[in-house]
Amino acid sequence: MHTETAPAATDHLPISPSVLYFGTPVALLTTENADRTANLAPISSAWALGHTVVLGLGAEGHTVANLTARPELVINLPSADMWAAVERLAPLTGAHPVPAAKRPVYRHEPDKFAAAGLSPQPSETVRPPRVAECPLQLEARVRTLTPAGLDGEFRIAECDVVRVHASAALVVPGTQHVDPGAWSPLIYNFRHYFALSRPELGHGFRSQTTSNT
Structure with a gap:
């Protein structure tokens, strides 16, 4: 009798990637400078729980300096077609002089x-x-700003969202809900930009925006 050996279910390799941006959303943070002008900075470490948004920030960044002195900000979420504008911001800093x-x-x-x-x-x-x-x-306010990382090179900002603005095209008519079928966030995937994949695969059991069609 001939017996076939089933292929391995997985074929993993141990690797040491330089970053772990495994498909994270991009956000543009606006903060206030000391002279009351605005700073604008892209980040790719953000997640939400309820109306709290947690941000991962470089400790030496100008955004952290602004939030330490003036803990208000706007977490702006760009659509996928805005990736080029995000990338134009990537090599810029509001800090002067630029940290060494x-x-x-x-x-x-x-x-x-x-x-x-x-x-x-x-x-x-x-x-x-x-x-x-x-x-x-x-629109948000920073509740806590905590050192993180082995050498304190990061700051974790816990932010309370106090107001949400959504493009009318994204709102389910007659509700307070964002239509996930209409919203396509910009995803940062190992330093490459992607749109959220389509089509929808399914929905969570607590979703309030399911379709009966």
Whole structure:
């Protein structure tokens, strides 16, 4: 009798990647500078639980300096087609002078909105402006800012969202819900940009936006 050996279910390799951005959403953070102008910075470490959003930030970044002194911000969520504007922001910093560790890669830019081709929009409950082009905008205040990482090179910001703005095209008519079929966030996947995959595979049992069609 011939017996076939079933193929292994997995074929894993131990690796040491330089980053672990395993498909995370991109956010544009607006904070207020000391002179009351706005700073705009892209991040790719964010997650939400209820109305708390947790952000991972570089400790030496200008965003952390701003939030330490003025703990208000807007968490702007760009759509997938905004990736080029996000990338224009990537090598820029609002810090002047540029921290020594950043100088080989980053350059100072006082007007990041103009550099990215984006537009500021007044907020309603916090001082930093929103990014007008972003379909979702979360006005927020920092509750805690905690050191993290082996050498304290990061800060974990716990933010209370106090107001949500959504493009009308994303809202389920007659409700307070974002239509997940209409919303396509920008995903940062091991330093490459992607749109959320389509089509929908299914929904969670607690979803309030399921379709009967």
